Amino acid sequence: MPIEATFPPALIMLAGAILLPMLPRNCRSFFSLFIPLLALGLVWLAPSGTHLTLKLMDYHLVIYQVDRLSRVFGMIFALITVIGCLFAFHVKEAAKQTSALLYSAGALGVTFAGDFITLFVFWELMSIPSTYLIWARGTKESHKAGMRYLMFHIFGGGLLFAGILIHTAETGGILIEQLTARHSLSSWLILAGVALNAAVIPLHAWLSDAYPKATVTGAVFLSALTTKTAVYVLLRVFPGLEILIALGVVMTLYGIVFAFLANDIREILAYHIISQVGYMVAGAGIGTELAINGASAHAFSHILYKALLFMGAGAVLHTTGKSKLTELGGLGKRQPLILWLYMIAAFSISGFPLFNGFISKSMVIAAAGEAHYNIAMLLMLLASVGTFLSVGLKLPYATWYGENRGLSPLPPPRNMYFAMAAAAFFCLLHGIMPGLLYDMLPYQVHFAPYTFPHLVETSQILIFTFAAFWIFRKKVAGEVGITLDVDWFYRRPARWVQRIFLEDLETAFNKVEALSMDIVGKLSLLSKNPMLIFTKSGGKYFSPDTYRPAIQTLIVLVLFSFVLISFWGLLSHLIFVK
Amino acid sequence: MNKLRWALLVVSAVISLAAGFATPHDAAHEEWWNRIPAFFALFGFIGCIVIIFFAKSLGELFLRKREDYYDAD
Numbered sequence: 022m023p024i025e026a027t028f029p030p031a032l033i034m035l036a037g038a039i040l041l042p043m044l045p046r047n048c049r050s051f052f053s054l055f056i057p058l059l060a061l062g063l064v065w066l067a068p069s070g071t072h073l074t075l076k077l078m079d080y081h082l083v084i085y086q087v088d089r090l091s092r093v094f095g096m097i098f099a100l101i102t103v104i105g106c107l108f109a110f111h112v113k114e115a116a117k118q119t120s121a122l123l124y125s126a127g128a129l130g131v132t133f134a135g136d137f138i139t140l141f142v143f144w145e146l147m148s149i150p151s152t153y154l155i156w157a158r159g160t161k162e163s164h165k166a167g168m169r170y171l172m173f174h175i176f177g178g179g180l181l182f183a184g185i186l187i188h189t190a191e192t193g194g195i196l197i198e199q200l201t202a203r204h205s206l207s208s209w210l211i212l213a214g215v216a217l218n219a220a221v222i223p224l225h226a227w228l229s230d231a232y233p234k235a236t237v238t239g240a241v242f243l244s245a246l247t248t249k250t251a252v253y254v255l256l257r258v259f260p261g262l263e264i265l266i267a268l269g270v271v272m273t274l275y276g277i278v279f280a281f282l283a284n285d286i287r288e289i290l291a292y293h294i295i296s297q298v299g300y301m302v303a304g305a306g307i308g309t310e311l312a313i314n315g316a317s318a319h320a321f322s323h324i325l326y327k328a329l330l331f332m333g334a335g336a337v338l339h340t341t342g343k344s345k346l347t348e349l350g351g352l353g354k355r356q357p358l359i360l361w362l363y364m365i366a367a368f369s370i371s372g373f374p375l376f377n378g379f380i381s382k383s384m385v386i387a388a389a390g391e392a393h394y395n396i397a398m399l400l401m402l403l404a405s406v407g408t409f410l411s412v413g414l415k416l417p418y419a420t421w422y423g424e425n426r427g428l429s430p431l432p433p434p435r436n437m438y439f440a441m442a443a444a445a446f447f448c449l450l451h452g453i454m455p456g457l458l459y460d461m462l463p464y465q466v467h468f469a470p471y472t473f474p475h476l477v478e479t480s481q482i483l484i485f486t487f488a489a490f491w492i493f494r495k496k497v498a499g500e501v502g503i504t505l506d507v508d509w510f511y512r513r514p515a516r517w518v519q520r521i522f523l524e525d526l527e528t529a530f531n532k533v534e535a536l537s538m539d540i541v542g543k544l545s546l547l548s549k550n551p552m553l554i555f556t557k558s559g560g561k562y563f564s565p566d567t568y569r570p571a572i573q574t575l576i577v578l579v580l581f582s583f584v585l586i587s588f589w590g591l592l593s594h595l596i597f598v599k
Numbered sequence: 600m601n602k603l604r605w606a607l608l609v610v611s612a613v614i615s616l617a618a619g620f621a622t623p624h625d626a627a628h629e630e631w632w633n634r635i636p637a638f639f640a641l642f643g644f645i646g647c648i649v650i651i652f653f654a655k656s657l658g659e660l661f662l663r664k665r666e667d668y669y670d671a672d
Contacts, residue, residue, distance in 0.1 A: 277654075278650070278657065279654075282655075399642075402642065403646045403650075406642070406643055410647055410650060410651070481616065481619055482640070482642060483643065484615055485642075485644035486643040489643070496651060500658075503665075504663060505661070512669050513669070
């Protein structure tokens with residue numbers, strides 16, 4: 022079958038995922054690079070329009086539909102899958118590679134879906150391989166966290182599906198449309214399902230719980246795909262929904278506060294996903310052309326630098342086996358390349374000029390200012406201060422500088438460097454030439470990031486944030502321990518639920534069982550040995566000898582009575598015969 | 600930090616402040632914060648301190664727990 026430019030990239034990924042485990046071991050890594058590259062090419066070439074529909078019962082499914090918004094998201098999902106597979110090139114387990122491709126197939130499928138049924142099918146397709154990428158770490162914590170992650174996503178999928186069913190019943194149509202103005206149960210359910218995947222507070226705890234426990238390579242895919250597909254759906258279905266502005270701003274600040282408290286470096290980064298996705302959610306809520314452009318551009322930039330951050334942290338974990346601030350330190354001399362590649366991503370996320378975060382984050386903030394959401398704008402600026410503090414200063418300071426703990430890291434696989442360099446290349450490319458990214462955005466861009474006031478403003482914020490950090494750097498050091506989050510509400514009571522519904526119930530059942538077995542045992546002994554009624558000496562250690570004297574006495578009595586009777590008979594015979 | 604880096608930091612801080620004072624503000628975008636001198640420098644400095652102490656006090660208040668908090672029975 023010839024592959025045309027209108028062939029759905031999601032199906033290429035699916036086919037690749039199915040074929041991959043059948044290939045010889047040493048071909049798989051190349052194959053896992055080739056498939057997302059092919060998908061990237063297809064997304065690149067795909068003309069706008071509807072390319073594949075399918076009739077399912079009475080409904081017309083739209084499997085593959087391309088427009089400017091979906092193309093920019095499709096591009097970055099395919100691109101990050103290439104980079105992620107390059108980072109995981111040394112991994113030879115077919116299950117991990119297949120999961121990555123399946124996961125990416127789900128993300129691309131959601132992006133190019135034209136109807137809610139297709140969207141839901143691909144939406145659910147993402148949740149299972151992503152869970153596997155957490156479980157594959159193989160630790161007890163990752164097993165438990167993966168299970169919590171899966172439960173959360175099954176719940177979210179249920180909300181989404183319920184919303185879609187009600188929506189279809191109400192409108193009779195399944196095509197994806199804007200639901201911003203529809204205030205019905207169905208659109209609230211869809212919003213809740215999507216918001217759960219976008220890690221909107223308070224439905225976010227699965228993210229910061231599970232991502233730090235995922236495999237080193239799996240975390241790269243996780244950081245890129247799930248939340249950003251949800252952002253895409255928000256941009257498509259709920260642009261201009263005002264409540265999203267408030268939720269987004271809360272996310273940006275919540276993320277930085279909790280990231281500051283975290284001790285695990287990948288947990289810091291996970292909380293910063295929540296924070297960064299907050300900008301995109303707020304952008305979706307503002308809903309103007311500039312805001313939609315900004316949210317899309319920020320999703321694009323964010324996926325690149327966040328993947329690079331996770332690759333840097335993953336490389337540290339891979340080479341030292343440690344990921345806690347309190348156990349790391351002084352690696353700068355030994356891992357200069359990882360440090361510098363990480364710092365490119367850290368400068369990007371902090372919004373340094375010449376890095377891609379600067380040209381995209383500022384779009385969202387400017388959109389908030391333009392739409393006169395001044396408080397939202399200032400709070401988002403404050404969040405970017407916190408981002409620089411945690412990701413740009415605290416984390417690298419504690420990991421690569423700080424106290425030398427005598428760690429001797431192994432050299433990482435060379436492909437890790439290549440993948441990180443590729444991501445760093447794009448971070449810088451878009452930072453220096455923003456036009457390349459702006460040309461891909463859904464609407465025409467009338468925004469210039471490199472203006473003199475903007476540069477001055479950014480440099481003042483960054484320089485003085487650094488000054489404050491340096492003064493209080495002792496206060497900022499990581500501390501041993503964990504941070505409670507809303508996962509407390511289902512992790513802590515889980516113990517009580519388990520005690521009431523499992524342990525106590527089991528004890529009660531055990532007691533009843535023991536009691537009934539005891540009664541049965543006694544009854545059966547009784548039918549074997551009726552003497553028990555008289556002796557009452559417990560039936561458990563029954564021995565016939567126990568009762569022997571009594572029987573002997575009985576026998577002796579009977580025999581003696583015979584003797585007596587015989588003797589009496591004999592005597593009377595002797596007397597009466599005479 | 601050695602002296603060279605300190606000097607760099609101070610110089611860049613001074614340049615950014617001076618540039619801030621030199622920037623003419625667009626009358627169309629006149630907002631209250633543009634009237635405060637060196638607003639964004641103060642914003643970064645105070646914002647950073649606020650975040651550090653707010654987060655730390657929240658942590659000390661009730662959020663930070665032992666590592667085996669969820670495992671302990």
